[in-house]
Amino acid sequence: MDAERWWPPFVEIVALAWIALFVVDVAISVDVLVVSDSFAVTVRAVLQWLLVVFLLDLALLYRWSDEDPRAFVRSNWFLILTVVPWFRPFRLLRIGRSVRALRLLSGSRRVGSLLNKVRGKCRNLWRRLRD
Template identity: 80%
Template sequence: MDAERWWPPFVEVVALVWIVLFVVDVAVGFDLLAVSESLATAIRGVLQWLLVVFLLDVALLYRWSEQGPRAFVRSNWFLILTVVPWFRPLRLFRIGRSIRALRLLTGSRRVGSFLNKLRRKCHSLWHRLRE
């Protein structure tokens, strides 16, 4: 099925968007970032709608797994836990495996150079946000 190929990368992008919006929402809540009330309300609304994507993700993975409910929960408990928004950042640990694979590629000048530029850019953006 075609959706089985494009759905997981889509959900990973949605997860990253959720994490960014969650951080912005927390920053607004602690008065670290000033945004209009309408934008803050919109961010909270988007966060709630993205939860629907995560619930749909678990439902689709269950359907595609061809396992019974107990076997699915037993083998995917961590995935199910990360549907709860506050545990969503834990899903980044799964991305950690991909980062280890990227480390093998850092011997390549292009990939190593790209990763260093990306790291510097993220560091620069972080300092701008803190000011």
């Protein structure tokens, strides 16, 4: 299906928008950001509507999975948890798999050399930020 191809990137963009608006909402709530009342109400309304997109995402993932509900929940519990935007950063844990793959690739000279350069740059940047 065509929707199966464009839907996941769309949801990721919506997730980034939700996170940005959530930060704005928190800043408004703690008086770090001063805006008009109508703007604050609009931000909260958009946040609520974006939650509908995340629920629709879960429904579509179930529809496309060809599993019964119990099997879908058992096999996708982590994905279901991360549908709630507050838990979306946990999707970064999937990066752990990629890091393991990079470690295997680091055995080759070219990839190992590149990873060492990136690691060195990150260390320098971290030291600058700490000081």
